Amino acid sequence: MDFGSILSNAASQLLGIDTLVFCLAAIGLNMHFGYTGLLNFGQAAFVAMGAYGVGITVTYFEGPLWAGILIGLAAATVLALVLGVPTLRLRADYLAIATIATAEIFRFVVRSSTFDTFTGGSNGINGMAREFYANNPFPEGRYGGGPFSYNERDLWIRVFALVLIALSLVVVSLLVRSPWGRVLKGIREDEDAVRSLGKNIFAYKMQALVLGGVIGALAGIVLSLSRGSVQPDNYATQLTFLAYTALLLGGAARVMGPVLGSVILWVTLSLTDTLLRGAVSAGYVPTWLMDGVQVGQVRFILVGVALMLLMTYRPQGILGDRRELVLDAR
Amino acid sequence: MRLLLALVGLFLALTVAGPAAAGPAAVLPAALPSAASPGPTAEPSGAATGSEESAQTINVRVRDDETREDVEGVGVTVRYEGEVVGEGETDAGGAVSFGVDETGEYEIELDLQSLPEALAGYGVAQNPFLTRVDPGTPRTVAFRLAPGAGEDGAVIDVPTPGFLADIPWRLAPQYAVSGLRFGLILALAAIGLSLVFGTTGLTNFAHGELVTFGALLAWALNVLVGLPLLVAAPLTIVLAGAFGWFQETYIWRALRRKQVGLIAAMIFSIGLSFFLRYGFLYLFGGETRFYRDFSGQAGLVFGPVRIPPSHLFSMGLAVIVLLAFAFSLLYTKTGKATRAVSDNPALAAASGIDVDSVIRTVWVIGTALAALSGVLFGLTQGMDFQLGFQVLLLIFAATVLGGLGTAWGAMVGAIMVGLLIELSALVIPPELKNVGALAVLIIILLVRPQGLLGRSQRVG
Numbered sequence: 090m091d092f093g094s095i096l097s098n099a100a101s102q103l104l105g106i107d108t109l110v111f112c113l114a115a116i117g118l119n120m121h122f123g124y125t126g127l128l129n130f131g132q133a134a135f136v137a138m139g140a141y142g143v144g145i146t147v148t149y150f151e152g153p154l155w156a157g158i159l160i161g162l163a164a165a166t167v168l169a170l171v172l173g174v175p176t177l178r179l180r181a182d183y184l185a186i187a188t189i190a191t192a193e194i195f196r197f198v199v200r201s202s203t204f205d206t207f208t209g210g211s212n213g214i215n216g217m218a219r220e221f222y223a224n225n226p227f228p229e230g231r232y233g234g235g236p237f238s239y240n241e242r243d244l245w246i247r248v249f250a251l252v253l254i255a256l257s258l259v260v261v262s263l264l265v266r267s268p269w270g271r272v273l274k275g276i277r278e279d280e281d282a283v284r285s286l287g288k289n290i291f292a293y294k295m296q297a298l299v300l301g302g303v304i305g306a307l308a309g310i311v312l313s314l315s316r317g318s319v320q321p322d323n324y325a326t327q328l329t330f331l332a333y334t335a336l337l338l339g340g341a342a343r344v345m346g347p348v349l350g351s352v353i354l355w356v357t358l359s360l361t362d363t364l365l366r367g368a369v370s371a372g373y374v375p376t377w378l379m380d381g382v383q384v385g386q387v388r389f390i391l392v393g394v395a396l397m398l399l400m401t402y403r404p405q406g407i408l409g410d411r412r413e414l415v416l417d418a419r
Numbered sequence: 420m421r422l423l424l425a426l427v428g429l430f431l432a433l434t435v436a437g438p439a440a441a442g443p444a445a446v447l448p449a450a451l452p453s454a455a456s457p458g459p460t461a462e463p464s465g466a467a468t469g470s471e472e473s474a475q476t477i478n479v480r481v482r483d484d485e486t487r488e489d490v491e492g493v494g495v496t497v498r499y500e501g502e503v504v505g506e507g508e509t510d511a512g513g514a515v516s517f518g519v520d521e522t523g524e525y526e527i528e529l530d531l532q533s534l535p536e537a538l539a540g541y542g543v544a545q546n547p548f549l550t551r552v553d554p555g556t557p558r559t560v561a562f563r564l565a566p567g568a569g570e571d572g573a574v575i576d577v578p579t580p581g582f583l584a585d586i587p588w589r590l591a592p593q594y595a596v597s598g599l600r601f602g603l604i605l606a607l608a609a610i611g612l613s614l615v616f617g618t619t620g621l622t623n624f625a626h627g628e629l630v631t632f633g634a635l636l637a638w639a640l641n642v643l644v645g646l647p648l649l650v651a652a653p654l655t656i657v658l659a660g661a662f663g664w665f666q667e668t669y670i671w672r673a674l675r676r677k678q679v680g681l682i683a684a685m686i687f688s689i690g691l692s693f694f695l696r697y698g699f700l701y702l703f704g705g706e707t708r709f710y711r712d713f714s715g716q717a718g719l720v721f722g723p724v725r726i727p728p729s730h731l732f733s734m735g736l737a738v739i740v741l742l743a744f745a746f747s748l749l750y751t752k753t754g755k756a757t758r759a760v761s762d763n764p765a766l767a768a769a770s771g772i773d774v775d776s777v778i779r780t781v782w783v784i785g786t787a788l789a790a791l792s793g794v795l796f797g798l799t800q801g802m803d804f805q806l807g808f809q810v811l812l813l814i815f816a817a818t819v820l821g822g823l824g825t826a827w828g829a830m831v832g833a834i835m836v837g838l839l840i841e842l843s844a845l846v847i848p849p850e851l852k853n854v855g856a857l858a859v860l861i862i863i864l865l866v867r868p869q870g871l872l873g874r875s876q877r878v879g
Contacts, residue, residue: 128682176865179864182622182681185685186622186815186819186860186864187860187864189812190812190857190860191861193812193857194854194861197851197853197857201848201851202848202850212550330689333689337686389693389696389700390694390697392693393691393694395690396687396693397687397690397691399690400679400683400684401687404683
């Protein structure tokens, strides 16, 4: 096996689009789950808001890209308000069921042929990133080297994503160190205690839900611009659960937790993927045990195993503090 | 020694360098148009299952939009970049699968001339249908046949039911029976989820996979081993009970002993669900499967309703099992103990009930019932690795509607959800019918979180 190419493949995942997208999605979830204790299982819907906001504005209404981005973020805010007003009073596990149901309702609706003039039905929206790449500040050419060799398009979307990640991290780290952030952690630890101090818990939870949702929508904007298309089935529950895996791996309630988590997640998945592919095509793995198709499925099995092991042995993840994160309901 | 290892490593690297480098490239479309596939043909399903080399599957299903009958013997052609890569005919379940090597845009066309005589002049909304195949994921395309094909017999306007206008009331009895069947089978699956929640507080996201477990295990025993379904199904249920016992003993009880919190346990169940679901995909592939027995039966006609005997049998069996279960919950010692633990585990333990043994019983019975529900789902609508995950949210809807933690609630809720899903297709497009059930789930959580039959208590 060519270990050089396997390692370089894995290294390129450090700045892979998936890594950057899940980084943003998990930073949003960290706001919900890590700092406020809201078990939002509908993050996929917030991510989809960003993607469909840009997609529908740019292709159906033929509006400018900046309007699409603003509409995407506004849509995520509206979703947070609509979802939050009724559900934030629910207990954690009920909130989880309500949010996952909302996300699936949204996906069913956008992929149905009833609204396909706007959403493209199950085929999604294509050709929505032209303006983004037309405004590319980098001239044509090759940049970087080794595993990080990009053309001007790859470089532009990565720089765009990295700026968004950096901004989100700055905002989150300033906020959670502020008095506002301490109230959030207080809500996570003991809602009644914070309520007895005269804080409006509902308003704090709602603000956290909106902020995390908007950061999630940024993930959708990056994902859709990088592919130039929106596919409804990319916004299924798997996206939410992969983002949770990244968050819990890195450590919830830590600013850098989601970043570390998504980098480790995607580098590991790439490593196992290419290693297994290499081993299968070289014949080290007998075909009755695994063939080329099955290699792609191993990654989800591994994600499942990772979640189970994390929850059993290290629920606080790599960076987290076990005392801070008492995962419990009722 | 180190040198020897290095030499071995170098040798390995040399032998593998070529194919390994080609490995990742295979994901890209147009990388190997002629390399991997022997000819431009894709094998229709049924012929070869485990041995096929294709990277992706396209599942095509053809059914009559009005009666929901699967349509057999319809010619299907699959094209990739204008070239025919697969041809086949739908089987008794109205399904045909194609293995395809490339990812990208595919064109799927129905041969409308090959429709059965009863459906002559029928058409579909889009023919050929364009679809996108992503790496490693099966793609399902469902064609819904409706009367009134256009001049060319191909592209027509399917009459989309408008809101409250042109409601096809004559179909209501047929839909109601379908809904009742769906609800009864769903109830079997919902009981386990509800009882586990009631006795341990765990919201088990891996419960849907227990349904898939039953369906696929029975399929393996029926089709791969060759047992008749009437033998395979009871065997499956016994094995599923054992699986439930195994899970409780080695996973969930161990987690409770370790004092893993409920939310952590719930996220653990999501991990388990991923593990099992993609494990099923790994073992069984992505095609839609049908049992060898009882598929494609002609329907019996009762007035406005047409129902195949196997569906009637499924409904009858579900009713009997649900009644037997309800009876045992009411009158047997274990049943009473289960209700006591559901109500208040600490008090039950203090009154001398062995809480651990009750929970074990709940897991065994809950898993066995979920597996039975999987077998019946497989019998009535076919199965794939996602079957359970697709009904999981409907199971949640059913249990929440009836009242989480109560067995009665799960049954009543499931039947209501089943009826709601099927009857809502009278007024909304059928592809959105699950949305109604999920919306009810959210509304019930807001208005009456304890469910219809639950006792009022604070859940927020």
